Amino acid sequence: MKAASPSTKSLAITWLVLVVLHFTILGISMLEFGGIGTPVILTLAVVQMILVMLVFMELSRSNKLVRLFAVAGFFWLLIQFTLTAGDYLMRAFH
């Protein structure tokens, strides 16, 4: 049977990884990465978000319906960004 919540150890390790990622992001921003700095930083921020959602918000233990709802908001956001980016990128062809 699963424990009611993640163990103190896994919560503490998650916190440590989040802090390490945080200072990695800060370090990367200070260095010149020839334009790939921002995508790398945002990817690491997404990794942080996924860690918070899976461990702290206990999505890894939630039922499928809850997981679906958790992803839904981001899916609508993706549509919002894709349609808007489509508009601005197409304007370059005029």
Place this chain on the structure above:
Amino acid sequence: MPEANPTVAEQFDDRQQQRDAATLGMWTFLATEVLFFGGLFLAYTVYRHFYYDDFGAGSKRTDLVFGTTNSVILITSSLSVALAVRAANLNNLKSTLRWLVVTLLLAASFLVIKGFEYHKDIASNLVPGPNFTPTLPLHAQTFFWLYWAMTGLHAVHVMVGMSVLTAITLLVWRQRNLPAKRTTIELAGLYWHFVDIVWLFLYPLLYLVNRHS
């Protein structure tokens, strides 16, 4: 007829079903919150695309020490609220109260630091408008408009989270009935983690644009 369980509302079969329904409701609310902040993140993306250099110049005027410290505080408060939820699930009243209070203290520190930061920003004429500092390019104002809107709305969310957590802490402390408040603590925890996640994106987007140059 089984005796009515005071911690389960009449429309639910049992506590698990009540908990599942409440959790799903909270995630639905959080999906609307993702879209609420999403509009601002979208505006940020479009304007940064057009005015990248001005956004870089503006971002360099934000206070990296305040921003970085606050990030660590908020990440730590996510840990403390997760520990409070864990303690509540283990029916440990003392530990639950302790971690809730730690979370509240961290949240208060975040707001105090943000207050000092805002004070410094105002003194440095970083509020868009007629008094905006002439040392920055025109569209750095657009950057700072987004800076104030996004961090301001985030701070409002921190205050709402603090109010909810304060109310829960007082109720748990006075009633000493942890099982009745377990789901409430879990839902407040979910909201608090969401506030943390928003900041995880605000930090690199507002404080770290073009820092290396």
